[in-house]
Amino acid sequence: MVTSSDFGQFETAWCPGCGNHAILKAVKEALAGMDKQPRDVCLVSGIGQAAKTPHYMLCNLFNGLHGRALPVATGIKLANPGLDVIAESGDGCMYGEGGNHFLAAVRRNINLTLLVHNNQIYGLTKGQASPTTATGQTTKAQPHGAYSAPFAPLSTALSLGAGFVARGFSGMTEHLVSLIQTAVRHPGFALVDILQPCVSFNKVNTHSWYKERCTELDDSHDAGDWEAAMRLSMQWGETIPVGILYQNTDRGPFEGHFPQLEPGPLADNSPSLTTLESIMQTYA
Amino acid sequence: MDDITLCIGGEAGQGLDTMGQLLAKSLIRSGYEILVSQNYMSRIRGGHNTFSIRTCTSPLLGPGDEIHILAAFTQESIDLHQDQLAKRHLILTSEELGSKNTLDALLPVPFQQLTDQKILHNVAALGCLCGILGLLPDIGAGVVRSAFGSKDQDLAQKNLDAFHNGLNWVRERIEDAWHLPSVSPPESGSRLMLAASQAVALGAMSAGVNFCSFYPMTPATGVALNLAAHDQELGCVVEQAEDELSAVNMAVGASFAGAVPIVPTSGGGFALMGEGISLAGMTETPVTLVLAQRPGPATGLPTRTEQSDLELALYSGHGEFPRAVMAPGTPEECFYLTRKAVDLAQRYQTPTIVLTDQFLADSYRAVPAFDLHNLSPVAQPDTSAFPQDYVRFASTASGVSPRALPGYGPALVVADSDEHTQEGHITESGEVRTGMVDKRRRKEDGLRQETAAPEYSGPDSPDVLLLCWGSSKGAVMEAARICSESGMRVGTLHFSQVWPLDPAQFEDRLRQAGLVVAVESNAGAQFAALIRRQTGFAVQASILRYDGRPLSASYILPRLNPLIKEQTNGHEQ
Numbered sequence: 001m002v003t004s005s006d007f008g009q010f011e012t013a014w015c016p017g018c019g020n021h022a023i024l025k026a027v028k029e030a031l032a033g034m035d036k037q038p039r040d041v042c043l044v045s046g047i048g049q050a051a052k053t054p055h056y057m058l059c060n061l062f063n064g065l066h067g068r069a070l071p072v073a074t075g076i077k078l079a080n081p082g083l084d085v086i087a088e089s090g091d092g093c094m095y096g097e098g099g100n101h102f103l104a105a106v107r108r109n110i111n112l113t114l115l116v117h118n119n120q121i122y123g124l125t126k127g128q129a130s131p132t133t134a135t136g137q138t139t140k141a142q143p144h145g146a147y148s149a150p151f152a153p154l155s156t157a158l159s160l161g162a163g164f165v166a167r168g169f170s171g172m173t174e175h176l177v178s179l180i181q182t183a184v185r186h187p188g189f190a191l192v193d194i195l196q197p198c199v200s201f202n203k204v205n206t207h208s209w210y211k212e213r214c215t216e217l218d219d220s221h222d223a224g225d226w227e228a229a230m231r232l233s234m235q236w237g238e239t240i241p242v243g244i245l246y247q248n249t250d251r252g253p254f255e256g257h258f259p260q261l262e263p264g265p266l267a268d269n270s271p272s273l274t275t276l277e278s279i280m281q282t283y284a
Numbered sequence: 285m286d287d288i289t290l291c292i293g294g295e296a297g298q299g300l301d302t303m304g305q306l307l308a309k310s311l312i313r314s315g316y317e318i319l320v321s322q323n324y325m326s327r328i329r330g331g332h333n334t335f336s337i338r339t340c341t342s343p344l345l346g347p348g349d350e351i352h353i354l355a356a357f358t359q360e361s362i363d364l365h366q367d368q369l370a371k372r373h374l375i376l377t378s379e380e381l382g383s384k385n386t387l388d389a390l391l392p393v394p395f396q397q398l399t400d401q402k403i404l405h406n407v408a409a410l411g412c413l414c415g416i417l418g419l420l421p422d423i424g425a426g427v428v429r430s431a432f433g434s435k436d437q438d439l440a441q442k443n444l445d446a447f448h449n450g451l452n453w454v455r456e457r458i459e460d461a462w463h464l465p466s467v468s469p470p471e472s473g474s475r476l477m478l479a480a481s482q483a484v485a486l487g488a489m490s491a492g493v494n495f496c497s498f499y500p501m502t503p504a505t506g507v508a509l510n511l512a513a514h515d516q517e518l519g520c521v522v523e524q525a526e527d528e529l530s531a532v533n534m535a536v537g538a539s540f541a542g543a544v545p546i547v548p549t550s551g552g553g554f555a556l557m558g559e560g561i562s563l564a565g566m567t568e569t570p571v572t573l574v575l576a577q578r579p580g581p582a583t584g585l586p587t588r589t590e591q592s593d594l595e596l597a598l599y600s601g602h603g604e605f606p607r608a609v610m611a612p613g614t615p616e617e618c619f620y621l622t623r624k625a626v627d628l629a630q631r632y633q634t635p636t637i638v639l640t641d642q643f644l645a646d647s648y649r650a651v652p653a654f655d656l657h658n659l660s661p662v663a664q665p666d667t668s669a670f671p672q673d674y675v676r677f678a679s680t681a682s683g684v685s686p687r688a689l690p691g692y693g694p695a696l697v698v699a700d701s702d703e704h705t706q707e708g709h710i711t712e713s714g715e716v717r718t719g720m721v722d723k724r725r726r727k728e729d730g731l732r733q734e735t736a737a738p739e740y741s742g743p744d745s746p747d748v749l750l751l752c753w754g755s756s757k758g759a760v761m762e763a764a765r766i767c768s769e770s771g772m773r774v775g776t777l778h779f780s781q782v783w784p785l786d787p788a789q790f791e792d793r794l795r796q797a798g799l800v801v802a803v804e805s806n807a808g809a810q811f812a813a814l815i816r817r818q819t820g821f822a823v824q825a826s827i828l829r830y831d832g833r834p835l836s837a838s839y840i841l842p843r844l845n846p847l848i849k850e851q852t853n854g855h856e857q
């Protein structure tokens with residue numbers, strides 16, 4: 001049996017009270033709870049405070065460039081679909097610098113789990129507005145308030161045909177564990193946008209701010225109802241719905257479209273000389 | 285008649301490219317040498333495009349200058365090429381078109397009579413050209429059948445009819461003066477028709493490449509298309525990424541997990557890939573990029589040629605990391621050097637780059653089929669199970685660390701874009717940093733020892749040495765040959781690998797020549813500057829072309845002759 005401690009225990013560089021701690025704990029518990037071996041998991045991140053998460057875990061990991069976790073994760077999954085690939089980074093990394101990759105990954109429906117630590121601010125670069133910062137919120141870089149409308153990850157993903165869209169909150173760890181597990185089991189692209197306080201730089205969206213608002217979805221919500229999911233995804237105010245907004249497995253995962261992946265990972269594939277000969281002859 | 289240049293001219297959308305390719309293939313299957321150069325505008329329909337084939341019984345170096353046979357599909361193509369026509373020439377055209385020059389030898393073809401479908405005019409013209417050149421009808425028909433036969437029998441028959449009608453019509457009207465010297469057709473399948481895109485793709489296939497991520501950009505797209513055409517048989521995943529940033533990062537991810545990747549792009553896309561190339565350098569992930577050059581800056585001349593991205597390839601990516609840069613001069617070199625680039629990337633766990641360009645990408649030639657059984661092996665990812673105490677970036681004398689793949693054993697594989705410890709974890713220690721930089725730099729020493737020596741041809745200590753790299757090889761060698769035939773002492777030094785350089789391989793050649801002239805398709809003599817940085821040797825003169833057109837002997841010679849004269853006068857004093 002795998003336990004949470006099989007995924008390691010490290011000292012982190014995060015501020016005390018930061019939501020990242022709880023998310024890290026939830027990821028480890030989720031994977032251990034599913035009996036995943038560290039060697040079968042590959043965590044991929046970009047750059048930021050959230051993106052350091054893989055370094056605090058024992059498993060395969062690729063900590064790449066700012067914004068580029070999803071392309072790297074896509075490449076890994078295509079090369080070896082047997083690995084459980086989890087992309088994990090901040091809202092700036094995934095929705096800002098990596099925005100185009102986010103759109104493409106949803107559309108591809110590659111079988112990845114995307115965990116976005118959404119603290120509505122840039123943490124590592126010390127508090128500038130992120131794509132999810134509320135309009136009007138002031139920061140040192142936006143002293144007159146952020147002018148842009150905030151990016152809406154859940155409704156954007158839904159509008160692009162995402163098959164799994166969920167919202168979590170770092171303060172509801174047990175619930176988050178089950179969200180992550182369902183996301184990992186989902187055969188296709190699974191987004192879990194995780195609300196998370198940044199105690200150092202986001203003085204508006206604090207732990208208690210989220211706690212007062214985040215409300216678990218109950219059984220009355222049908223996760224197969226796209227229109228209901230769309231309405232919930234846009235609900236952002238006194239109550240913020242948390243849970244699986246939408247799940248649909250109609251579209252097969254992207255990597256399933258490649259018969260060349262059926263025999264196994266690409267590293268084990270090499271064409272025979274006869275095949276190469278016959279291809280070469282098409283140029284004769 | 286030997287050494288004939290045929291030029292097919294007309295609008296985009298008239299099927300000239302298909303016709304040119306079929307004719308080129310017929311010539312190759314008949315046993316002749318060919319060299320194709322293409323000229324097209326950045327538009328899908330209209331405009332004026334040409335597909336030129338120089339053909340001969342002996343090997344060809346560069347494109348021809350004079351046109352012997354012009355197959356003109358528009359009035360514009362007759363008018364535009366008037367000045368390039370050889371004294372003895374033939375203009376094959378349709379009945380509605382004509383020439384203002386009464387001396388022109390016109391052959392107006394009644395295409396409507398030969399085929400009732402306008403889209404088959406090109407195949408009828410192909411028949412005419414095969415007849416004019418005296419090719420065996422079976423060979424041309426075989427090429428037409430293999431081009432159309434697999435899709436639809438009815439379509440194939442219509443094409444064959446048009447072909448034969450053209451062939452028969454022309455045979456009754458043209459004497460055999462245009463016939464190429466007869467040669468015996470080679471064994472079927474022994475010769476390939478390849479330009480850079482095909483040759484790079486074949487080289488990649490033969491090297492075990494099984495992952496290609498790309499974002500379309502002329503003239504690089506062909507590499508991906510050639511891999512996509514065979515993806516399932518090959519077991520190769522080809523993915524059109526959302527942009528170049530994704531393409532290169534996807535390849536890095538795939539490679540991390542054990543795929544053997546190739547990423548084709550052109551200058552604009554390569555510029556975007558810089559950060560990802562740097563990532564491959566830092567994470568020591570093998571990745572091979574193909575940079576098919578075209579004129580810049582920015583979008584430049586999208587469908588024309590240039591060799592101006594050498595410095596981009598050399599300095600792409602921030603920070604310091606080892607790389608190898610290949611610059612093949614012919615389709616054959618494209619095959620072998622792509623293999624080598626993939627092999628070096630695998631063995632040194634670092635990015636490697638193959639530089640081609642639009643001229644090479646469109647320049648079909650006859651290449652002997654490769655003996656796939658006797659190629660030197662290319663390194664493949666190690667799929668063994670590494671132990672649990674494995675560390676990814678172990679310091680070694682060569683700088684190369686044993687590379688495990690995730691999921692292949694108890695070893696956990698850790699990679700980081702930040703500076704890292706031998707275990708792969710983030711560090712800010714100055715000592716570890718210095719050690720890691722040194723480790724990565726040691727790989728460059730190994731790479732340097734594997735650099736192919738430049739190819740020299742000519743007399744010892746020539747009066748003039750022409751220095752070139754990449755695709756200008758043929759034009760430069762042809763110019764040198766013409767000079768040598770008139771008694772001048774001219775040598776050529778061609779670099780098919782431009783980084784790392786090993787001065788010991790060529791410095792003497794430079795110092796022993798009377799005058800060294802760099803011949804490059806760029807305005808900055810970028811390679812000459814690199815030579816100076818590496819050796820301190822200052823190339824004395826240069827012949828540069830940057831109007832978007834390929835270098836040719838006829839461009840080089842008038843600029844070279846005064847330099848030679850000056851140089852040889854100097855000798856006599």
Ligand SMILES: Cc1ncc(C[n+]2csc(CCOP(=O)(O)OP(=O)(O)O)c2C)c(N)n1
Pocket residue numbers: 047048049050051066089090091092093094117119121122123124125130
């Ligand atoms: C190309 C590039 N641009 C900018 C940066 C600097 N940078 C590092 S992290 C970061 C923002 C991180 O914000 P977010 O993704 O929200 O993560 P958080 O730190 O809040 O967890 C930026 C702009 C970088 N590393 N690379």
Ligand code: SF4
Pocket residue numbers: 013014015017018019020049050119123124197198199200201
């Ligand atoms: S700066 Fe914010 S996001 Fe970063 S560790 Fe501190 S609290 Fe967490």
